[in-house]
Amino acid sequence: MFRKLSFLALLALAALAQPPKKSALDKATLEAYVRHLFVLDARVKVEVSDPKPSDLPGFVQETVHASMGNQVQDLVFYVSKDGSKIVQGTVFDVANNPFKNDLDKLKTEGAPNFGTSGAPVVLVEFSDFECPYCKNEAAMLRANLQSSYPKQVHVYFKEFPLESIHPWAKAGAIAGRCVFRQSNDAFWEFHDWIFPHQADITPENLKEKVMEWGKAGIDASQLGQCMDSKATEGEVNRSIAEGRALGVDQTPMLFVNGRRIGGAVDWSSLRNIIDYEIEYQKTAKNAGEDCGCELKLDLPVQQSKPVFPLAPIKKQ
Numbered sequence: 001m002f003r004k005l006s007f008l009a010l011l012a013l014a015a016l017a018q019p020p021k022k023s024a025l026d027k028a029t030l031e032a033y034v035r036h037l038f039v040l041d042a043r044v045k046v047e048v049s050d051p052k053p054s055d056l057p058g059f060v061q062e063t064v065h066a067s068m069g070n071q072v073q074d075l076v077f078y079v080s081k082d083g084s085k086i087v088q089g090t091v092f093d094v095a096n097n098p099f100k101n102d103l104d105k106l107k108t109e110g111a112p113n114f115g116t117s118g119a120p121v122v123l124v125e126f127s128d129f130e131c132p133y134c135k136n137e138a139a140m141l142r143a144n145l146q147s148s149y150p151k152q153v154h155v156y157f158k159e160f161p162l163e164s165i166h167p168w169a170k171a172g173a174i175a176g177r178c179v180f181r182q183s184n185d186a187f188w189e190f191h192d193w194i195f196p197h198q199a200d201i202t203p204e205n206l207k208e209k210v211m212e213w214g215k216a217g218i219d220a221s222q223l224g225q226c227m228d229s230k231a232t233e234g235e236v237n238r239s240i241a242e243g244r245a246l247g248v249d250q251t252p253m254l255f256v257n258g259r260r261i262g263g264a265v266d267w268s269s270l271r272n273i274i275d276y277e278i279e280y281q282k283t284a285k286n287a288g289e290d291c292g293c294e295l296k297l298d299l300p301v302q303q304s305k306p307v308f309p310l311a312p313i314k315k316q
Contacts, residue, residue: 023083024062025051033086034064034075044068054078055091070164073249097286099258105245106255108156110235112180112187115146115154120281120288121274123155126243126253129173130166133264134252135195142192144267152278154289157191159239160251168203170236175210175223177232182218189217257287 024030027048040046047065054061059078066073078087092098106124127134145153161169172194180187193213201209207227214220226232254261257277281288
């Protein structure tokens, strides 16, 4: 009897001596693991979200937010319910459009637009008037889309000024929205004017330059009052928030019927994607504006960004 009790006591002591099993459901454990995984030193602030239900059976979703000054990046992980396994990637439901989760987040109602309503292909562009790459993409889109696809494409413009690196970008976005309040056509005239004049504009002379342009054919007094009161700042902030919810972290960012295209894209590549979507939507009818589905002009995005090391963190 004594031997049996001694044996049980030794087992209990051995169990107590073992370190507790690590769990990624513990925020400190997940933070330490991710810091090691992506070489995030003490300069990088890391915040781990509370777990929430996911589309992957047996797993919950946690978001790790990393920041260093104005640089930020969010990484999504799927953690097994026992906390022992971590998965990073994109979960697809084969019964739905592969981009449905982002389609549900992309709102185009009330955004500047051109093209044909009811088109099978919808492009949504998040852009920054001070961004040189946005200038190049804007020129490419305006020069080619309507002439190549007079009825098959509808384009929407969403403001996403990168304030940390572009000092007049948000004021420019507010001004653009002020113009849009007067006329959609006037907005596109403004769009086609401001990009080529990036080098001439500063935070100090932005209003003067815009007002000079505005004398051509809109109510300049109304434009000036709108800019002074920042009457459209709320609209710009909503566009920024929508972009962040989609994981937009650079400009330009283009969505083509759900397919995310970040950074510069050449016309040949974009045309191939558009041609593919036009044919695909003839039978799929799960994106665009004539899909027969309840998307309310919600739009496309590609998989939640390819997996890559976090360092250096992208600028936002």
